Amino acid sequence: MSSILIAFYILSTITLASAFLTIYSKNPIHSAIYLVICMVTIVGHYLMFNAQFLAMVQLIVYAGAIMVLFLFTIMLMNLNKEDEVHKPRITRLGAITVFILMSVVLVTIFINSKTIMGEYDYTGEDFQSIKTLGQVLLNEYMVPFEFASILLLVAMIGVVLLSKKEKTEKK
Numbered sequence: 001m002s003s004i005l006i007a008f009y010i011l012s013t014i015t016l017a018s019a020f021l022t023i024y025s026k027n028p029i030h031s032a033i034y035l036v037i038c039m040v041t042i043v044g045h046y047l048m049f050n051a052q053f054l055a056m057v058q059l060i061v062y063a064g065a066i067m068v069l070f071l072f073t074i075m076l077m078n079l080n081k082e083d084e085v086h087k088p089r090i091t092r093l094g095a096i097t098v099f100i101l102m103s104v105v106l107v108t109i110f111i112n113s114k115t116i117m118g119e120y121d122y123t124g125e126d127f128q129s130i131k132t133l134g135q136v137l138l139n140e141y142m143v144p145f146e147f148a149s150i151l152l153l154v155a156m157i158g159v160v161l162l163s164k165k166e167k168t169e170k171k
Contacts, residue, residue, distance in 0.1 A: 007044075015038055015045070018037040019034075028074045036063055036067045039058060039059075039067070040063050043059045046058060052129075
């Protein structure tokens with residue numbers, strides 16, 4: 001067995017285990033930490049596929065920024081066990097039933113799928129490099145890229161204005 005295959009199996013095991021622990025853990029902080037571990041192992045998968053840009057976006061945006069927001073939200077909500085609403089048994093039974101049905105469907109699809117075997121046409125061009133992506137974004141798709149930047153800037157300003165508390169005048 002090659003070292004790449006062994007690394008893939010190890011990464012996959014860690015990814016699946018941390019994804020399961022994210023859902024299974026009762027402590028929201030632990031769930032967020034398991035989710036960070038899951039997202040970091042997905043970065044390893046992207047690197048194995050030679051998709052460096054996707055790996056860095058996954059690491060910076062999801063494992064970094066989004067998880068920091070999740071942790072702040074969890075801390076601000078101040079979740080306590082006493083305040084937690086206990087789910088009725090019918091809800092748990094429904095969740096288990098949906099999980100089993102989805103698992104059966106996914107395993108059936110996986111078993112019945114056929115791998116595509118054929119020749120890989122290699123043109124010599126590198127379509128996954130950051131340099132190529134930057135050239136495409138800033139040449140062919142310059143206007144949509146700038147519109148997306150302006151949209152994100154306006155959204156950020158809107159969030160700041162909405163979250164700003166109004167000052168009450170003291171008389």
